[in-house]
Amino acid sequence: MPLDKITRFCFGASYAVALVLELLQLFWPRSVQRYVALGFAGAGLLAHTIYLAVQQPPLASQAGSLLLLSWILAVFYVYGSVHHRHIAWSVFVLPLVLGLVLLTGAFPLEETEGTGLGPLDSFRGERFWAVVHGGLLLLAAVGGCLGFVASVMYLVQARRVRLKAPPTTWPKLWSLERIELMNRRAIVLAFPLLTAGVLVGGVLLLQRTDKLQGWTDPKVLGSLVLWVVFALLLYLRYLHVRGRQLAWLTIVAFALLVFTLASAHTVVQGGGP
Secondary structure, rough: HHHHHHHHHHOOOOOOOHHHHHHHHHHHHOOHHHHHHHHHHHHHHHHHHHHHHHHHOOOHHHHHHHHHHHHHHHHHHHHHHHOOOOOOOOHHHHHHHHHHHHHHHHOOOOOOOOOOOOOHHHHOOOOOOHHHHHHHHHHHHHHHHHHHHHHHHHHHHHHHHHHOOOOOOOOOOOOHHHHHHHOOOOHHHHHHHHHHHHHHHHHHHHHHHOOOOOOOOOHHHHHHHHHHHHHHHHHHHHHOOOOHHHHHHHHHHHHHHHHHOOOOOOOOOOOOO
């Protein structure tokens, strides 16, 4: 099969099969079944990697940013499934990976114009800073996604503790303290990256005010609101706000994050601000 014939459906279907097998594992745990699920996920990750390498979707596009983010999370899934094989890591990460891949279907795949994953000789001047802006926001998005996964895990585990479910009940999860620590670390990781990305984007916008639709621009509003929410999360962290409140706020921040990535990329569309 020619590499350029690989489509989003190929790795999306592989992730979907892996998810079905992982969900089946919750009710009918079998070692072989788990390895088959990991095999399908690995095949999906390989196809995903080839697709990104061949198609080179620009990071500036909605589809490009979501595809690269889902690829990073797929790597986290495969690593976590091997390294934490006794924890139900996959049933929380795989739906997120598959959801992001499906979301890319709402956006056309744009031609590479020297941004995102294009040739290195195009990373010059404004285009260089546009890629820096997109890269910082993407790394911040990774932290936001990990915080979302940790928050969902926390809510599930908190409910099990409240219902006094036996510790051996499947799926096995980490303690509430460890999950909460994972959430806090994700917030600490995401906030400085998001701040730097917003600052770089603001400078780029000031240089091209003709591209800006005003403060009502969805990308600008989404980025500013997202920054405020993450700043609030970081502030609450140092106030030692814990538990369900922090988890729900992180989930809200994740929803804003997806909205921002799916909005029109005013700052970096076409390789420049």
